[in-house]
Amino acid sequence: MPGHWLLARMGKRVLRPGGLELTRHVLADAGLADADVVELAPGLGKTAADILAAHPKSYVGVESDPAAVKLTTKVLKRRGTVVQADAANTGLRDDSRDVVVGEAMLTMQSERGKDAIIAEAFRVLRPGGRYAVHELALEPDTLTDEQKTEIRKALARAIKVNARPLTEAEWRERFTAAGFEVERVRFARMALLEPRRVVADEGPFRTLKIVGNVATHSDARRRILGMRKVFRKYRRELTAIEIIARKPADA
Ligand SMILES: C[S@@+](CC[C@H](N)C(=O)[O-])C[C@H]1O[C@@H](n2cnc3c(N)ncnc32)[C@H](O)[C@@H]1O
Structure with a gap:
């Protein structure tokens, strides 16, 4: 099972x-009020709820996993829709x-x-529209190809997903190659499984529930500790990155 579903x-x-x-920074920088918003891969629908709280004009989620489609649809309470599709082929109209x-x-x-x-x-953004991204990055830009490959392999083994984080320079290059102008880049610590971050993200009660679940599921515990070990080993090289990329007004 991929680490995120575990x-x-x-x-x-x-x-x-x-x-x-x-x-919170990504959503504030994206400018959601009165906007027609698409969320790619909403997963459990947690960010979908935060997007709706910012009063967009409309919300559409595009998610490939049928269980995640159901979960996000429930969160939306008819204030938006979720389509089951690949994010590379959303079925949405050009410039919409x-x-x-x-x-x-x-x-x-x-x-x-x-790239797809x-x-x-x-394609789906109107000219002047924003693509707001929150992903994993590698630092510094000067890491060698061997170092990058070592980290990507360690992540893939631990998470059981072919995670391929890029350096900031590589991320920028992907967006500019597609025609975007990179407007803002911001970083945050990659601390997904650190106790303080878990409490900050989930709150004290849910954290207790998670700790209880992990304590009583030994296979899951082994895997999660394995993931944390890799995150800690590469804590200097792994970072979370926000990118706000704009489609030029004359595109
Ligand atoms: C790590 S979870 C992140 C979920 C959510 N965005 C969040 O930050 O909590 C990854 C999600 O991406 C979805 N996903 C992965 N590849 C996708 C694709 N090509 N098209 C649509 N959804 C995809 C998965 O089904 C899963 O829900």
Whole structure:
């Protein structure tokens, strides 16, 4: 089972590297009020609720996992819709949205997959629209290819997802190659499984529930501790990144 679904099964709701704090920045910087918003890969629908709280004009989620589609649909309470589709092929019209939001979903795509999703975001955005991203990055930009490969392999083994985080320079390059202008980049600690972050993201009661679940499921505990070990080993190289990329007004 991919690491994010294992954590969700244990009760974790925030499944992104920079936690709720970076999500708040991403959503504030995206400019959601009165905007037509698409969220790629809403997962459990936690950010969907935060997007709705910012009063967008409309909300559409695009999620490939049928169970996640159901969960997000429930969260929306008819204030938006979720389509089951690949983020690279949303079925939405050209130039029809103001904001695309995507968290913890580009990192897990192949390089070609990342480019296809970024191109799709560009296609559905109106000129001047924003693509707001919260992902995993590697630092510094000067890491060698061997170091990057070592970290990507260790992550893939622990999370059981082919996580391929990029350096800031590589992320920028992907967006500019697709025609975007990178407007803002911000970083936050990658602390997904650190106790203080779990409490900040989930609150004290849910944290107790998660700890109880992990304590009573030995296989899950082994895997989660294995994930944390890798995150800690590479704590200097792993970071959460926010990118706000704008489709040029004359595109
Ligand atoms: C790590 S979870 C993140 C969920 C949520 N965005 C969050 O930050 O809590 C990754 C999500 O991406 C979805 N996903 C992965 N690849 C996708 C794709 N190509 N198209 C649509 N959804 C995708 C998965 O089903 C899963 O819900």
